[in-house]
Every structure is written in structure tokens, then in C-alpha cells.
Amino acid sequence: MTKISMTVNGRQVTGDVEGRTLLVDFLRENLRLTGTHVGCDTSQCGACTVHVNGLQVKSCTMFAVEADGAEVGTVEGQQNADGSLSTLQAAFQEHHGLQCGFCTPGMIMAASSLLKVNPKPTEAEIRHHLEGNICRCTGYHNIVKAIMAASGQDVSKIAAE
Amino acid sequence: MYAFDVTRPKTVADAVAALAGEDAQALGGGQTLIPTLKQRLASPAVLVSLSAIDEIKGVCQDGNVLSIGGGTTHATVAAEAGAYPALAALAANIGDPAVRSRGTIGGSLANNDPSACYPSAALASNATIVTNNREIAADDYFQGLFTTALNEGEIITGVKFPIPQAANYQKFVQPASRFSLVGVFVAKYADGVRVAVTGASENGVFRWSEAEAALSASFSAAALEGLTASADGLINDLHGDAEYRAHLIKVMTKRAVAAAK
Known part of the structure; x- marks a missing residue:
């Protein structure tokens, strides 16, 4: 076992992990932060997307020991300080950017990572950015729409009204 | 595990x-x-x-050579390899954003997946693969499916890319994996044109020498009209048969030449 420490959503945490412990398992099992989902476990679906030192990663495809000393952000850290939904989360709700909701934590983390570097993405840029996040319910249209709305853009002409 | x-x-x-x-x-x-x-x-x-080794990370230009540390992520190459735009564009379209945050150029070249993007750029640019104890020319480095000139325990510390006069990479994406079904990297240098093909061959990345000769004589898509890429030894799977891949090689090469800058 290796002792690791990191900052998760602004909180300092420590834990003992095996070499093979994935970051997602450390988050879910050790820290009980179960908002981060395991969808496929084969690095395809993106439901486990988190931020490590500000970068979007699949937490099922990174070992916990590699995040030793890092700043990690999960979907639990996305809400506003008063506990209300962030602009992005509220837009997903408003524009029906989810059905079963299983992919939503990954979608939110991927989208917030996009909006940090590209505050007004085009529809094509959003779709390109979401290539590593799979949703089996929505057909993506309302997810794209929610992200455009969250970035303050007019979505009245986006498909899937 | x-x-x-x-x-x-x-x-x-x-x-x-x-x-x-x-x-x-x-x-x-x-x-x-x-x-x-x-x-x-x-x-x-x-x-x-290798992710905590700072000395093998980063992009730097020295005259006409762009050096990239072996531990540099695809995202960093996409953002910082502006001196070689075709290479930066290739890096920006590997996998998806999360893969680009973690995956490295050294890891990709060491693995030498037959459908990976980077091997085509390294071979078309005649890049030099730098390891902890020697330098290997790309022509000697790629030795077949998941096989390279690396010895056990040898680490890619960097890759040196001669910057071409014009270049472009065209990838026909296998939509489920984001790997290339066929990818073609074309690079034009003062002493000739090099064309490297990934995704297509059962032996991994290779150079299409007939296209190189035609393009070295005349750098235009029209120069490729009379050529046919051979289907011998190409991958035959449910995503595309060998003839289909051979056809795509020519189409992607023409697109790359037309888009090269």
C-alpha cells in the first residue's frame, strides 16, 4: 500500500491505496464521492471524467498514485457555494440535457473543461469536445443545446426543439 | 488487474x-x-x-527542428507545436480531450499501434527518436506491428522533427475508437516529399514510395492520378477490407496534398 494525499474539490484528503487502484475507485470507494460514475471501465464512455490539475481526464484510466499531490475536481464540486446548481448544471436541467443521467457527471465535467478554454464554443466545437463522452439516451442534441445555453448563446435555432 | x-x-x-x-x-x-x-x-x-519526469516534457524549436519531450502530452503538442502546424493539428485530433490530457508522444511511439496517428508524422518527417542512450532515425525505428527498435528498459526522452516546407495529415476516423481507419501524413522537404500511411497495413506504419516519387516530381493531387496503392498486406477486418483501405490511402493522400501548407 502507498500513502497518497491530494486536494479533492478544495478539501485535503489522504488514503492508502494499492498500485493498481484507479483514481475513480479511490474517489468512489475511499472518499465515497459516488457522483463520478464507472460506465464502461474500458476508457470509452467518459462517465468517469474528472479534472486533475485543471485537465480533463478519465479517472478509470489513471492510477490513484499518479494523482498524489494533485488538485482533483469532481462533479460534487461543481455546484455554487450556496449549494445551488451551477449555470451549466441548471442549463442541463432547463434544456433536458439528460434522461437516465448516468453519463451526466462526465458530460458536466467535460463541458466545464471546454467552457474554461472556450467560453463561446460553436455547436461543432462542442460536438468535437464531447467525442469521448457517450450518452445512450439523448442523442446528444439537448446536451449540446444545454452547453450552448450555459455559455450565454441563443439556442432557439439548435436542432431537436 | x-x-x-x-x-x-x-x-x-x-x-x-x-x-x-x-x-x-x-x-x-x-x-x-x-x-x-x-x-x-x-x-x-x-x-x-514516467509522468513525474519534468526533463522529458515540453516543446522547443531550434532553427528548423522542433524537439518534443517524450513525456509531452498530446494536448501540449496541440497547443505548443505551432511551428509545425500539421503536427499540432494531428495531436489535436488524437482520441478525445481526456486521452489528450494524459497520452504522450513517447508512449504512442513506443507502443507503435498500427492505427496510431503519431507514427505517420514521425516517419513522414524522418524524425529522430531520442532515447536515454542513443538516437534512432524513424526509417530504422518502426519495425512492424507493435514492434520498434527500442530495447528492453529503453525510454524515449524526445523526438526531433525537421520542420517541412509544407505538410498535412488526413485521418479517416474509425468512429468508435477515434483511431485512424486510414491516416496519411504528407511532408514536403527541399530534398523531396515523404508520405507515411497508418491504420492500413498489417505491419504498421509504412511509406508509400510511388506517391513520394510522383509528388517529389510534382507536388499536386493530380500527380497521384495514375497511381494505385496496393492492397497486399493491408488490414482486412469488419471496419473495412483491404481493397477499401487501399482506395482510402489514395483518397487521403490526395486530400493531404491539396490541404498541405
Whole structure:
């Protein structure tokens, strides 16, 4: 076992992990932060997307020991300080950017990572950015729409009204 | 996954020492290796993570050569390799954003997946693969399916790309994996044109020499009209048969020439 420490959503945490412990398992099992989902476990679906030192990663495809000393952000850290939904989360709700909701934590983390570097993405840029996040319910249209709305853009002409 | 330890050396020297241990395996960004471990297709005793070694990260230009550290992520190459726009564009379209945050150029070249993007850029640019103890020309480096000139325990510390006069990479994406069904990298230098094809051959990346000769004589898509890429030895699978891939090689090469800048 290796002792690791990191900052998760602004909180300092420590834990003992095996070499093979994935970051997602450390988050879910050790820290009980179960908002981060395991969808496929084969690095395809993106439901486990988190931020490590500000970068979007699949937490099922990174070992916990590699995040030793890092700043990690999960979907639990996305809400506003008063506990209300962030602009992005509220837009997903408003524009029906989810059905079963299983992919939503990954979608939110991927989208917030996009909006940090590209505050007004085009529809094509959003779709390109979401290539590593799979949703089996929505057909993506309302997810794209929610992200455009969250970035303050007019979505009245986006498909899937 | 079988159980293993993970070490995180901070220098190349410490990593080389750690890799000398029994059943030790280097870990780059892990975007291929970790899924492989999950399937129990590999069982190292120790993984030597290269992600904490700062001396093998970064992009720097020295005259007409762009040097990229072996531990540099695809995202960093996409953002910082502006001196070689075709290379930066290639990096920006590998996998997806999360893969680009972790995956490294050294890891990609060491793995030499037959459908990976980077091998085509390295071969078309006649890049030099720099390791902890020698330099290897790209023409000598790629030796077949998942096979390279690297020895056990040898680490790619950097890659030196001669910057071409014009270049472009065209990838016909396999939509489920984001790997190339066929990818063609065309690079035009003062002494000739090089064309490298990935995704197509059962032996991994290769140069299309007939196209190189035609394009060296006349750098235009029209110069390729009379050529046909051979389907011999090309991958034949449910995503596309060998004839289809051969057809795509020519189409992608023409597109790359037309878009080269």
C-alpha cells in the first residue's frame, strides 16, 4: 500500500491505496464521492471524467498514485457555494440535457473543461469536445443545446426543439 | 488487474534504474496500457510511471527542428507545436480531450499501434527518436506491428522533427475508437516529399514510395492520378477490407496534398 494525499474539490484528503487502484475507485470507494460514475471501465464512455490539475481526464484510466499531490475536481464540486446548481448544471436541467443521467457527471465535467478554454464554443466545437463522452439516451442534441445555453448563446435555432 | 506496484521517479536516470528490475514496465500516459492491464493482457510486477519526469516534457524549436519531450502530452503538442502546424493539428485530433490530457508522444511511439496517428508524422518527417542512450532515425525505428527498435528498459526522452516546407495529415476516423481507419501524413522537404500511411497495413506504419516519387516530381493531387496503392498486406477486418483501405490511402493522400501548407 502507498500513502497518497491530494486536494479533492478544495478539501485535503489522504488514503492508502494499492498500485493498481484507479483514481475513480479511490474517489468512489475511499472518499465515497459516488457522483463520478464507472460506465464502461474500458476508457470509452467518459462517465468517469474528472479534472486533475485543471485537465480533463478519465479517472478509470489513471492510477490513484499518479494523482498524489494533485488538485482533483469532481462533479460534487461543481455546484455554487450556496449549494445551488451551477449555470451549466441548471442549463442541463432547463434544456433536458439528460434522461437516465448516468453519463451526466462526465458530460458536466467535460463541458466545464471546454467552457474554461472556450467560453463561446460553436455547436461543432462542442460536438468535437464531447467525442469521448457517450450518452445512450439523448442523442446528444439537448446536451449540446444545454452547453450552448450555459455559455450565454441563443439556442432557439439548435436542432431537436 | 493483477497486483503491481507503481513507482514515480523524477529523473530519467532513476527511471532507467527502476526499469532494470524484474518484470518492470514503463507507464507513459497509460491510455493504452491501463486498458490492457484491465484485460489482464499484461502482468508487470512494477510500473515505472514516467509522468513525474519534468526533463522529458515540453516543446522547443531550434532553427528548423522542433524537439518534443517524450513525456509531452498530446494536448501540449496541440497547443505548443505551432511551428509545425500539421503536427499540432494531428495531436489535436488524437482520441478525445481526456486521452489528450494524459497520452504522450513517447508512449504512442513506443507502443507503435498500427492505427496510431503519431507514427505517420514521425516517419513522414524522418524524425529522430531520442532515447536515454542513443538516437534512432524513424526509417530504422518502426519495425512492424507493435514492434520498434527500442530495447528492453529503453525510454524515449524526445523526438526531433525537421520542420517541412509544407505538410498535412488526413485521418479517416474509425468512429468508435477515434483511431485512424486510414491516416496519411504528407511532408514536403527541399530534398523531396515523404508520405507515411497508418491504420492500413498489417505491419504498421509504412511509406508509400510511388506517391513520394510522383509528388517529389510534382507536388499536386493530380500527380497521384495514375497511381494505385496496393492492397497486399493491408488490414482486412469488419471496419473495412483491404481493397477499401487501399482506395482510402489514395483518397487521403490526395486530400493531404491539396490541404498541405
